[in-house]
Amino acid sequence: MTTRRSGPPKPKRPAVARRKAAAKTTGDFPSRDDILAFVAENPGKAGKREIARHFGITGAGRIQLKKMLKDLAGEGLVAKRQKRLIRPGDLPPVFVVALVARDEDGELLGEPEDWDPESGPTPKVLILTTKGKGPQPGLGDRALIRLTDAETGFEAQYAARIIKVLEKSHGAILGIFRLREGNKWPYLEPIDRKSREMDVDPADLKGARDGDLVSVTVTKSGRYGAPRAEIIERFGAPGSEKAISEIALHSHGIRHEFPREVIAEAEAAQPVTLGKREDWRKIPLVTIDPPDAKDHDDAVFAEPDEDPANEGGQVVYVAIADVAHYIRPGSALDREAHLRGNSVYFPDRVIPMLPERISNDLCSLREKEDRPAMAVRMVFDKTGRKTGHTFHRVLMRSAAKLSYLQAQKAIDGVLDDKTETLVDGVLKPIWAAYAVLKLGRDAREPLELDLPERKIALKEDGSVDHVYVPERLDAHKLIEEFMIQANVAAAETLEKKKTALLYRIHDASTPEKLEHLKEFLSTINMKLPSTGGLRPSVFNGILAKVKDGPQSQLINEVILRSQAQAEYNPQNIGHFGLNLRRYAHFTSPIRRYADLIVHRGLVAAHGLGDDGLPEGIEAKLEAIGAEISAAERKAMLAERDTIDRLIALWMAEQIGATFKGRIAGVVKSGMFIRLNDTGADGFVPASTIGLDYYRYDEGSHSLIGDKSGETYQLGDIVDVKLVEAAPFAGALRFEVLTPGRKGSGGSGGAQRRGRASPERTPGRSGSRSGPKGGTTPGPKRPGTSGGGKSGSKPSRAARKARASTRENSGNES
Structure with missing residues (x-):
């Protein structure tokens, strides 16, 4: 070394x-x-x-x-x-890094994949390796590391040794193939805005035509000119969702092809018979899912408790697909599921954690078919407090496959051929149990953020038809609460049995984030308590004051940004957002590896088979938690990037159109606008706002005109015109049409905390701060070295905040 x-x-x-x-x-x-x-x-x-x-x-x-x-x-x-x-900004002992560069001595430098930009610039980690021993990483790889006390040199703040190389980089670069006039070499517009444009060897173009999506490998570094590359694969015209999601898979390094031995194991798996399992086939469990769901990993039923000592109480049954039976520790299926960490969901397809033979067939709780399950029977009193629960390994048979809307309509009196036979004996008892559980949830007071997530409806050719926000029904809330209670029961049981597990933890906000929140709330005459520990109910009180008002969505988003992100860890600190002391994911083992670990723990704790937790797992759980937490973040970003790119592609045909939107972020270099109708995000550079010089006031999240005092503040409603779209960067650039609010800013009306630099225009290089303080490369105009990658893309931090909306708002089932 x-x-x-x-x-x-x-x-x-x-x-x-x-x-x-x-x-x-x-x-x-x-x-x-x-x-x-x-x-x-x-x-x-x-x-x-x-x-x-x-x-x-x-x-x-x-x-x-x-x-x-x-x-x-x-x-x-x-x-x-x-x-x-x-110390704020310090790294945990074990985490996942992307190996991004080499220092002057040729040693690898990594950056943590899950870094909050509010903690400052992304730190560099020196990767200590010993030749010939242990995993040998390379540039572009992802690795799980453990910090050490070794010296770091001048270019890194930390030193670490590799525990495991998670993914090897294949050196492929994805981009848009472009032809030049005359006999000049064609070139590639890289999808990754941090990569340089490069010449493409015309010797073998793999049939690529101008505008096609291709992957290339670099054949010449380009120290004294443009890099050169040769085409590896042609994906064709990149206008469909499949091509757009292919970009996300490639840029985020998401595994999407199963190795041969994994497929072989899956195909060899056989259906389960009753054996030593409890027979639950007569319990009318039903699945309630989205209408297009391909796999069904949970089924529910409820009935009044017949115990006279629990008058008004309810018994809730939750059955979860018994994935542990098929995915044995150490098998090829297990290793692949561990590497993937979770399934990834795009608008028209799923990249599953497990092969379809397992996820869509043998483990899917299909209607009227026998399926193995891990089930929990929970008893609640009339106030919604859980008084007891038991776990069972069963064979079940789903009585019906229902969609959320179908079940909701049945309760509301609109029946169909399937629900008319279920409404009295199955659905009404389930809703009665939910009414009781809701009392307990209300008393617990979890964080109640209201941030509907946009969905994309596609045409038959895979292009965008329209963007919509689905209605949130009681059917959704019912299943969510049943799953949360099942997850709590799993954590309580394993903790009581002293069995190793991965908790789903969610820390309270850091002092820095709370200080930022206090500063912002003060600008709209609202206060956050300055002393004492905060609980979710404090945030809920603020949200209640602005509910249904013009600032409701803004306050929801600002509070979301003040929250920590949830993660998996064997050390329990509770779940702040759900206001629960112990919580573990148990209800989705088809799509989350963490749940599979919990299932194995329950098998071991209750002596329900030989497919429980393997020996020595306790020493590995910290590392596994870090790996699958990083995989979850990666999936969220890939899903969000795909939606951003699809919407940008759809809106590219609307250049010059005007829209109404809201200022969703303010930074030194401009403002982010979120359109009301579609939820699409775009950027307005500060240098394009009128003839004034706008400067940034951090405390009020505003841009203030130096001479006019005109103010644009976070949350303001504005009209904008779309002037540029960069579909493959997922970026839109707007021109603001609405004058700023007249204020007392002027040349001295606000503290000079930052300036909007005139040099940071859409046609010039530079960087801009994201809504949470991160930076992303500046946009480029068509015709520059960027080759047409124009517009301004929301920062990784902004996408990360949006992607984590569901978990931070309590949708943790």
Whole structure:
């Protein structure tokens, strides 16, 4: 291994040891600096107990320590992560990186895949490798790493060793093939805006025509000119959803072809007979799903509790596809599911975690067909409080396959041939149970964000027909709450049985994010409590005040951005958004690997078979949690990118049209506009707003005219004209038509926290800040070296915030 230069000075452990010894000798309590130094030297490992042990704090000193740590957290100097303290912006001990560059010594540098831009610039991690031993990574790979105390050099802030190389880069670059006039070489417009345009070898074009989507491999680096490449594969005209989703699969490195041995294992699987399972085939369980669902992994039923001691109580049955029976630990199917982490959903297709033989056939709870399931029977009292539950490995038979709308219509009195036989004996009892469970949910007060997600309806040729927001029915809420309660039961059981599991955790907001939220709320005469721990009910109180008002959606989005993201971890800190002390994903093992682990835990805990958790899994759960959390983020971004590109492609035919929208983000270089009708996002560069010079005020999330004082603030309703669309970047550029609000800004009306640079125009290079403080490459005009990649694309942080709407709003079933 290369010997590293010494990096920036770091506190050394002996110094802390000396301070510790001095504190013990003199009886002095450690100072704030001593505590902060210890936390800095032990990121992710320093909790209150560890600090007390290290500095010899006992008795009444622990009370003083608790107060000091609370003060430090309140000042934003430390943050809590899974009962451990870190400095804001520090990395966890284990996480996933993308290997993005090499330093001057040729050593690999990685960037964390899941980095919040509000924490500052993305840190670089030096990857320590030993030749001939362990996994050998390469540029472009993804890897799971563990931080070390080794020296970092000058270009990285952290050093780490690789636990596992997750995905190898094949070096392929995706882009649009372009012809030039005359005898000049054709060229490629890379889809990735960070990549350079490159010449394409005309020797073998694979039949590519101008405008086709192709993948290439670089054959010449291009140090003294444009890089050169040769075509690997032609995908054809990129106007359909399939081509657009292909871009997302490629750019995010999502596995979408199953290896031969995985398919072979899936095809060899056989249906399950009753055997030692409980026979639940007479219980009228029903599946309630979207109308186009191809796999059905949950079925439900409910009935009044006949126990006289539980008058008004309800019994709820939730049966989940028994994926653990088919996916054995260590098998080819298991390894592939682990690598994928989850299924990925595009408007017209699914990239499944498991082959269709498993996901759409043997494990899908098909109507009137016997299927194996892991089931939970839960008892609730009349207030909606769960009083007990039991798990069972069963053979079931779905009584009916219903859509959400079909079930809802039946309850509302509109029956069809299928529901008229089910409404009294099955559907009405399920709705009666939901009425009771809703009492418990209301008493629990989870975070109740209201942010409907847009959906895309496609034409037969795969192009966009229209964009819509589906109605949220009681049928949706019912299934969601049943699944949440089943997930809680799974976590409680495994914890009680002392069985290893991955919790679904959601941390409270960081002090920095809460401070940003307070600043914004103050600009609209609303307040967030300045002292005491926040609970979801505090945010709900704010949301209730603006419900049905013009600022309702804005406040929902701003509160969403203030929330942490949920993740998988064997260390439990609870789920803030759902306001639950323990929570684990159990209800979707067809599409989430975390749920499969929980199923195996239940099998092991109850002695229900030989396909439970394997030996030694406890030591691996931290790494598995980091891997599948990163896979989840990747899937969210791929899904969001596909929707952005499809809408941009659809709107490219509407250049010059005007739309009504709302300012959804304000940054130094301009503002993001979200259109009312479609939810499409676009960018207005500050340098294109009138003749004034607009500067950014961070506290009020505004752009203020230097001379006129005209103000554009987050949430304002504006009319805009579409001037440019870059479909393959998922980017739209607007011109704002509505004058800014007259205010008292002027040349000195707001603090100069940032300027909108005139140089950051759509035709010039540069970068712009995203809504959460991140940066994305500046847009380019047609005819420049960008080859037509114009417009301005919402930052990764903005897409990430939108993609996480469902989990942060409590839709965690």
